[in-house]
Amino acid sequence: MNLYFYYVAFAFYLLSSFFYLLYFAIGKDSIERPGFFFLFFASAVHLFSIIVRYFEAGYTPITNLHESLSFFAFCIGGLFIFIRHMYGASVLGSFVLPSISTIVIFSLFHSVEIRPLPPYLRSYYLPVHTVFSFLGNGAFFISFIVSIIYILTENYIKKKKIPPYAMRLPPLELLDRVNVRCISIGFPFLTLGIITGSLWASIAWGSYWSWDPKEVWSLITWLTYAIVIHRRLLFGWKGRKTAYMMILGFFSILVTFLGVNYFMGGRHSYL
Amino acid sequence: MQILVFGLNHATAPIEIREKFFIPEERIGNFIEDLKGKGLREVVVLSTCNRTEVYLFTEKPETDIKVLISSMVDFLKIEERWLEDYTYLLKNEDAYRHLLLVASGLDSMVIGEPQILGQVKDAYRIATFMNSTGYLSNKIFHRAFNIAKKVRTETKVGYSPLSISSMACEMAKRIFGDLRKKKILTIGAGEMTKIALKNFKKEGIEKVYIVNRTFANAKRLAEDVFGEAYPFSEMERLLLDVDLVLTSTGSEDFILKRDSILKIMKARKFRPLFIIDIAVPRDVEPSVNDIENVYLYNIDDLKELSQRHLSDRMREAEKAKLIVEEEVRKLPLLLKQIDVKPLILHILDYVERIRKEELRKAFSKIKDLDEEVREELEHLTSSIVKKIIHPHIELIKKNGSYEVLETMSMLFKFEEKYEKEDKGGQ
Numbered sequence: 001m002n003l004y005f006y007y008v009a010f011a012f013y014l015l016s017s018f019f020y021l022l023y024f025a026i027g028k029d030s031i032e033r034p035g036f037f038f039l040f041f042a043s044a045v046h047l048f049s050i051i052v053r054y055f056e057a058g059y060t061p062i063t064n065l066h067e068s069l070s071f072f073a074f075c076i077g078g079l080f081i082f083i084r085h086m087y088g089a090s091v092l093g094s095f096v097l098p099s100i101s102t103i104v105i106f107s108l109f110h111s112v113e114i115r116p117l118p119p120y121l122r123s124y125y126l127p128v129h130t131v132f133s134f135l136g137n138g139a140f141f142i143s144f145i146v147s148i149i150y151i152l153t154e155n156y157i158k159k160k161k162i163p164p165y166a167m168r169l170p171p172l173e174l175l176d177r178v179n180v181r182c183i184s185i186g187f188p189f190l191t192l193g194i195i196t197g198s199l200w201a202s203i204a205w206g207s208y209w210s211w212d213p214k215e216v217w218s219l220i221t222w223l224t225y226a227i228v229i230h231r232r233l234l235f236g237w238k239g240r241k242t243a244y245m246m247i248l249g250f251f252s253i254l255v256t257f258l259g260v261n262y263f264m265g266g267r268h269s270y271l
Numbered sequence: 272m273q274i275l276v277f278g279l280n281h282a283t284a285p286i287e288i289r290e291k292f293f294i295p296e297e298r299i300g301n302f303i304e305d306l307k308g309k310g311l312r313e314v315v316v317l318s319t320c321n322r323t324e325v326y327l328f329t330e331k332p333e334t335d336i337k338v339l340i341s342s343m344v345d346f347l348k349i350e351e352r353w354l355e356d357y358t359y360l361l362k363n364e365d366a367y368r369h370l371l372l373v374a375s376g377l378d379s380m381v382i383g384e385p386q387i388l389g390q391v392k393d394a395y396r397i398a399t400f401m402n403s404t405g406y407l408s409n410k411i412f413h414r415a416f417n418i419a420k421k422v423r424t425e426t427k428v429g430y431s432p433l434s435i436s437s438m439a440c441e442m443a444k445r446i447f448g449d450l451r452k453k454k455i456l457t458i459g460a461g462e463m464t465k466i467a468l469k470n471f472k473k474e475g476i477e478k479v480y481i482v483n484r485t486f487a488n489a490k491r492l493a494e495d496v497f498g499e500a501y502p503f504s505e506m507e508r509l510l511l512d513v514d515l516v517l518t519s520t521g522s523e524d525f526i527l528k529r530d531s532i533l534k535i536m537k538a539r540k541f542r543p544l545f546i547i548d549i550a551v552p553r554d555v556e557p558s559v560n561d562i563e564n565v566y567l568y569n570i571d572d573l574k575e576l577s578q579r580h581l582s583d584r585m586r587e588a589e590k591a592k593l594i595v596e597e598e599v600r601k602l603p604l605l606l607k608q609i610d611v612k613p614l615i616l617h618i619l620d621y622v623e624r625i626r627k628e629e630l631r632k633a634f635s636k637i638k639d640l641d642e643e644v645r646e647e648l649e650h651l652t653s654s655i656v657k658k659i660i661h662p663h664i665e666l667i668k669k670n671g672s673y674e675v676l677e678t679m680s681m682l683f684k685f686e687e688k689y690e691k692e693d694k695g696g697q
């Protein structure tokens with residue numbers, strides 16, 4: 001049943017992506033509106049599918065790759081709705097929505113069946129730790145996209161060669177502001193994710209920190225973003241430097257999230 | 272009646288020469304007066320930094336153009352050899368086409384820029400004020416304004432902001448987005464600065480600071496654009512505060528050098544700074560652009576950008592030229608409509624016939640008339656008729672509007688019909 005709703009959400013994501021891509025190609029605000037409308041629907045249906053799955057499985061459905069990617073996509077969509085509402089940088093949707101759709105497709109390649117929960121995951125920390133972590137990841141994903149756009153935009157402004165499509169990209173300062181907002185959302189969640197994970201580990205495995213690959217990489221991620229905040233405040237690492245660091249940080253997240261699952265094993269690999 | 276245009280523009284003359292031909296607005300009146308004193312009746316003088324042109328409407332083009340050129344040489348104190356190298360003289364259709372292209376911004380350095388129409392209107396306004404316009408010039412200029420409007424509404428030539436200062440604004444928006452909470456520092460207080468600042472004001476920029484070596488000029492500009500004037504020594508302090516810098520001083524050396532800007536950027540914690548250098552020679556060391564979060568645009572960068580913007584506007588310009596051509600084809604008709612010569616000749620002939628007829632009757636009644644008296648009577652009647660008819664002729668010559676021509680035709684039984692004027696651009 002949950003999958004049925006998931007497919008409906010997926011269809012809405014695809015529709016929304018279609019309108020957002022069209023919006024980028026044509027540049028008329030009237031095309032963005034249905035895109036946003038469908039995104040909103042997609043998110044609502046998606047949330048419903050997660051709730052249904054929660055009742056069907058009997059636990060918070062963020063335990064394997066299918067569920068995590070699904071929840072990751074949901075977080076990105078929700079955060080984008082928030083950012084669009086706050087900053088009006090609607091063009092970002094032309095990049096965010098296709099990404100969400102891709103992640104959803106990706107999630108469908110993994111086993112979708114509901115399996116019994118392994119004993120060590122049965123904990124109140126499961127929802128807390130995973131929700132915090134993915135909210136953080138979602139925010140950093142958006143900042144990853146924003147940073148790429150920032151670097152491209154900054155490049156053409158510096159070089160004084162402006163391709164026609166570039167006039168539709170948001171202004172630099174707005175991109176930088178969105179980036180900062182993403183850090184201010186993502187970093188606390190990331191920190192909370194690590195802290196709750198560590199508390200959970202002490203209960204489940206008996207020690208707060210055991211240098212497992214996932215733990216090491218989440219620490220690297222945390223340090224990367226910590227450096228951005230520190231440098232930015234002290235030395236004015238604005239704009240381009242922040243953008244580069246955010247891209248680096250997101251690669252570190254990718255390694256933490258997917259690389260560890262696929263290639264490194266350890267206690268944190270849940271396929 | 273013929274239309275002539277004599278002058279030069281950015282395509283035919285370099286800036287050094289254009290400067291020599293430039294007539295400031297307050298002197299245009301004097302120049303027109305000078306020309307009127309020498310017998311020219313309908314003249315409109317247009318002078319901007321990109322062109323100086325005299326539009327001449329005349330019955331005797333050969334002599335009038337000589338008068339115009341010699342007065343121009345005297346008035347502007349220019350060298351005669353320049354005339355041959357840099358100026359153009361266009362007649363009738365070509366002149367009319369030229370006026371239409373100029374008014375609709377198609378002859379501008381930056382095609383489609385909107386400021387030129389206002390400048391043409393000003394030139395025309397000055398001419399009407401100096402009483403140097405007549406029926407033909409009034410009509411031609413009004414039609415030109417209509418065509419310019421038509422070009423603007425029916426094509427996308429003037430669609431997006433194109434002039435240098437608009438381009439600077441556009442780039443500022445690419446960097447900062449909303450300019451409403453931004454501050455700009457202006458170094459130098461020239462005319463170009465004023466135009467640019469007005470543009471930024473239109474975008475709602477919050478604060479305008481002005482510094483200038485001559486403080487009085489800074490103060491005057493500040494009053495014009497609602498800015499704040501500061502002494503030149505305050506420049507460095509202000510640079511820490513602002514988001515945009517506009518420089519346009521006459522300085523031979525760089526005013527803002529890489530080292531000082533780097534120092535300032537460190538103190539600003541690399542808050543973005545957009546520097547617009549519209550001075551020639553440049554005010555800002557080019558390598559300043561390499562500093563992080565500093566964006567330096569000089570006048571050539573902006574010009575090039577606005578030109579590049581053009582590629583699809585070129586197609587629009589072609590459309591606009593079709594509109595212009597269509598209008599140019601109407602010129603012979605326009606000229607014919609107000610070719611009052613046949614009517615005047617008819618009236619003179621008409622009254623002369625009456626006079627002759629009446630005189631003949633009188634002579635046949637009075638016998639043995641002395642040759643001397645006969646001659647005196649000829650003279651007397653002729654003079655009376657001329658005196659009576661003179662205001663009519665003057666009226667036709669000065670105000671040859673459709674109503675007047677028709678009334679006159681009716682009064683004097685002139686057969687040829689004057690066509691009702693069709694409004695330009697509709």
